Amino acid sequence: GAVVSQHPSRVICKSGTSVKIECRSLDFQATTMFWYRQFPKQSLMLMATSNEGSKATYEQGVEKDKFLINHASLTLSTLTVTSAHPEDSSFYICSARAWDSTGDTQYFGPGTRLTVL
Amino acid sequence: SQKIEQNSEALNIQEGKTATLTCNHTNYSPAYLQWYRQDPGRGPVFLLLIRENEKEKRKERLKVTFDTTLKQSLFHITASQPADSATYLCALVRGAQKLVFGQGTRLTINP
Numbered sequence: 715g716a717v718v719s720q721h722p723s724r725v726i727c728k729s730g731t732s733v734k735i736e737c738r739s740l741d742f743q744a745t746t747m748f749w750y751r752q753f754p755k756q757s758l759m760l761m762a763t764s765n766e767g768s769k770a771t772y773e774q775g776v777e778k779d780k781f782l783i784n785h786a787s788l789t790l791s792t793l794t795v796t797s798a799h800p801e802d803s804s805f806y807i808c809s810a811r812a813w814d815s816t817g818d819t820q821y822f823g824p825g826t827r828l829t830v831l
Numbered sequence: 832s833q834k835i836e837q838n839s840e841a842l843n844i845q846e847g848k849t850a851t852l853t854c855n856h857t858n859y860s861p862a863y864l865q866w867y868r869q870d871p872g873r874g875p876v877f878l879l880l881i882r883e884n885e886k887e888k889r890k891e892r893l894k895v896t897f898d899t900t901l902k903q904s905l906f907h908i909t910a911s912q913p914a915d916s917a918t919y920l921c922a923l924v925r926g927a928q929k930l931v932f933g934q935g936t937r938l939t940i941n942p
Binding site for chain 2: 818823
């Protein structure tokens, strides 16, 4: 099946710093990627849709100036958490949209654990 | 707004038995519904997709049913094994492949 990677797998940073998370589709091209956030014992919540070559679209309540998304190529989307604060600590997961034998499917990355001190 | 609920937060099953998880969706009739497995500290892994015109879908020991009248999907794991222990998520699609996830059911298979 299609493989999606994320880097880093975990990051610890000080409050006020910015953190960049990369999401790559390794063996397929993805014009659309998605960014989710998951708090402990909760489900995944969609933050934004990342479209290659155009601006990301954000879900209601997600600050676009705080969570910067860049989808510069068909295999890479980045999420930058700017001026991170402890409440931004969470598990960030990306997915890439693919069309294969299953149909229109999303393949998820392994996630990035962000801890803001 | 679309709402998707998984009845049980946690489920414990004896090894070898069939585990059945429930997913209900209200205020929305999705064209299809998906099931994922998520292990601790990992991203979800796609398992099965079932369309509204399909009553049942199978993959090895997994079976999914979709009742559009009841707005409910059931996810079965037959001959369950301890390695099946994980959190299982159902998700519906709303426009442009945006997934709305249920809160998940943490399944534990006891040896």
